[in-house]
Amino acid sequence: MLIQISNRIKDRRREKNITVQELAVRANVSKGLISQIENSRTIPSLMVLIDIIKSLEIDLNVFFKDIKYNGSDFPVLIRKKEDYEHFEKEDAAGFNYQRIFTQSIKKSTVDIVILELDPDSQRPQIETEAFEYKYILSGAIDYHIGDHVYHLKQGDSVLFNGRMPHTPKNPGKEKASMLVVYFFEETN
16 A cells, blocks of 8 residues: 555656655655655655645545555544644644644535444444544544444544445443544535
8 A cells, every 4th residue: 555655646746747845845744755755665644645645736535546455445544642743833822733634625525523422322334425534522432444443532533435334333431422524525
């Protein structure tokens, strides 16, 4: 998957006649990092990858289309709370920004909801025609995606292709809640 992502970034950058330096400036990363990514020497964090894709003016759905991971489609990308990058937007005391997700939205519909799960709530795995981003607001969630279970706690997030069978479960004794963002592709 690393080589597929690296090649796709390099190919799209060249198609758009953007230099490595220009892409680095647009994505707010170093020229060296772009070079390492394109040469399959490193894989960026989820947030950096999304910033690079946005800087290339590519829809997230289009970028990840056909990318395989261990023989399956789009991978599940987990982001733990402690991995979020802190940044400052202006000179202001007490303002603590954390970028959790950036997406350029062109030909897609975005649906943003809050989902609360009671303890022992359950449903079968479902599939949706969207990429799904979940940010755990409170409690803990066991996210079942295909045959895998991902244990997420407050502040963690997950991004995956909703076309894979999935369902969340609340393993705790109190209500859990999450911010849910669906990215639906427009088909026309």
